Amino acid sequence: MEPAQRAVQERRRAGRPSQAVLSSARITKAALKLVSHSGYKGLTMAALAKSLNVAPSALYNHVHSKQDVLLLVEDHLMGRVDVSAFTDRPWVEAVSIWAHSYRNVFAAHLPLIPVIALLPVTNAPKTITMYEAVTNGFLAAGWPPSAIIDAIVALESFIYGSAYDANAPGNIFDTGTMAPAVPNFSAAVARRGLKSAETAGATARNDADAAFELGLAAMVAGLAATLT
Structure with missing residues (x-):
């Protein structure tokens, strides 16, 4: 591998996050915060993605619908x-x-x-x-x-x-x-x-x-x- 190619690959590797950007816990926390500030109607997939600073497509890779988000929230609250x-x-x-x-x-x-x-x-x-x-x-x-x-x-x-x-x-x-x-x-x-x-x-x-x-x-x- 040429030195220039190796340098590009190393920069790409270094820029990758050590763990997934999204997780169920992070999505749940963001959803609860969104509801507390904007009410239930403010909890949309677009708004949630924006609050997480990710594209909606990235959010949909973790939860398929708002129903899935609500299940995460329900489970978090009932677990308390x-x-x-x-x-x-x-x-x-x-x-x-x-x-x-x-x-x-x-x-x-x-x-x-x-x-x-x-x-x-x-x-x-x-x-x-x-x-x-x-x-x-x-x-x-x-x-x-x-x-x-x-x-x-x-x-x-x-x-x-x-x-x-x-x-x-x-x-x-x-x-x-x-x-x-x-x-x-x-x-x-x-x-x-x-x-x-x-x-x-x-x-x-x-x-x-x-x-x-x-x-x-x-x-x-x-x-x-x-x-x-």
Whole structure:
């Protein structure tokens, strides 16, 4: 090989990246960032490719469609939900820990709730593993297999709604000039959170958190009652 040819080949070799420019983890991170800045509608393959500084064709070499990207996002988020308590904690406590973790994860990613809530779990290993752990916890607590998925879906419906509530403005129930016309509702709004503050000198809790605790306790107790 001539010296000039060898020099060109060495320059080409040196310019090649040591690893692939794209990866599932990098695509997922970019997709989450895009959604947080632009909402779900802002998550397009063209926008994602641009945010990754690659050509759309390069992106399509890793994911075939937006559906594939959403599966990566779903799996990433579900993989962050804590299911560890189902291995060694009582069922009521385990469900509470799982529900709190689940709510916290999705309260930070509201634009994705309407999408992921309807997204099949097919080809999402971390998501399926999460559900397996929860199912095992239900089975260990004596739940019949026929009732487990319905119970999980019922809890998820509440969790997703509470994730929205965690982001609601503090004055969401402000009746404004309508207050005189709705005195009971206005008084109830004004008294919200005061009961816990008056008990044992405690300070008032965040309204969304208080509502979540009340609703979760009621749901868990109601579900547990179906086993008796």
